[in-house]
Amino acid sequence: MTELLVLGDISVEVEYKPVKNLHMTVYPPDGRVHISAPRDTSREYIRNFVISKLRWIEKHRTLFRGRNRQGNHLLNEGICHVWGIAHKVKLIERRGPPKILLNGGALYMYIRPDTPQEKRLALLDKWYRGILRTSAPALIKKWEPLIGVEIRGLYVRKMKSHWGSCNYDRQTIRLNTELVKNPPEFLEYVIVHEMIHIIEPSHNQNFYRLMNKFLPSWRITRKKMNAGKLFQDGNFYPAVAASANVMGIVL
Numbered sequence: 413m414t415e416l417l418v419l420g421d422i423s424v425e426v427e428y429k430p431v432k433n434l435h436m437t438v439y440p441p442d443g444r445v446h447i448s449a450p451r452d453t454s455r456e457y458i459r460n461f462v463i464s465k466l467r468w469i470e471k472h473r474t475l476f477r478g479r480n481r482q483g484n485h486l487l488n489e490g491i492c493h494v495w496g497i498a499h500k501v502k503l504i505e506r507r508g509p510p511k512i513l514l515n516g517g518a519l520y521m522y523i524r525p526d527t528p529q530e531k532r533l534a535l536l537d538k539w540y541r542g543i544l545r546t547s548a549p550a551l552i553k554k555w556e557p558l559i560g561v562e563i564r565g566l567y568v569r570k571m572k573s574h575w576g577s578c579n580y581d582r583q584t585i586r587l588n589t590e591l592v593k594n595p596p597e598f599l600e601y602v603i604v605h606e607m608i609h610i611i612e613p614s615h616n617q618n619f620y621r622l623m624n625k626f627l628p629s630w631r632i633t634r635k636k637m638n639a640g641k642l643f644q645d646g647n648f649y650p651a652v653a654a655s656a657n658v659m660g661i662v663l
Contacts, residue, residue: 417447417459422469424462428453434461439572443473492519492536494543496595503532512539537570540589544568544599548587551603559626561607575637578606580613594637601633 417424424436424445434457435448449458462469490501499519506522512535513520523532545568552563565584571577575598578585585606591599604627612619623630 413451417455417462419459419462419466422462422466422473426458434458436461436465438469438472443469445469445473493593494519495592510535512536537589540592541568541570543592544587544589547592547596547599548603551600552585552607555604555607555626559604559607559611559622561610563607563610576602576606578609580610583610585610597633598637601627601630601637604630 413428415426417426422445424447426447426449428451429448431448431450434450434453437446437448438444439446445462447458447462492499492501494514499514499517501519501521504520504522505525505527507524508522510521510523510527510531512522521532521535523535545566548566548568552566556562561583563583563585565582567584567586568589569586570590571586571588574588575591576585576587585603587599587602587606591602605623608619608622608626612622627633
């Protein structure tokens, strides 16, 4: 069951689920607020929890919206990231098909004259997807014999709130193109994470045991990813969350 809780100009989607704790998430890019709550949680408890977190909610909504506006202008300012390294963007207007080349620490974007910003960003996103489609298969092939999982399908797309996902029945994984903007270890962590989910779908003790076995440094990488400091030239930022149990708020 889902219902809408409205507090001033903040609308919170409340979904009642078979979970133990209340969990609230603020999603980019527009600051959408969603709560997963145990089915027997009272509306008063949920309302009081949201009220206690109003400043926290507004802080992150403002942050997401500001970053979203910033991302739409960064191509003009001339900075893009590839594998965690900043590159100057050099726009070269010319007739002919558009393309992007990386050379000597600069990213050259060849575009037709008067190409609008939206098409420049679309071209960059397509280029990022191509890099990920080229890079990910080698890592998957590396980890398949180590983990003992065969990946039967790879999908690449831009996601708003996830680095990756998997379908453990079909043994396929999906990767976020924003990974290309960050250090290579981010991509390897996500691939290993999703491959292990094919063995163990839940984030339970066995899942973390397997993560520790195959990628002992995964907690360090995840901490860096959750910081989200390198997403300076796109519209993707990690969602932020807060939880509560019967003892109170847990961040």
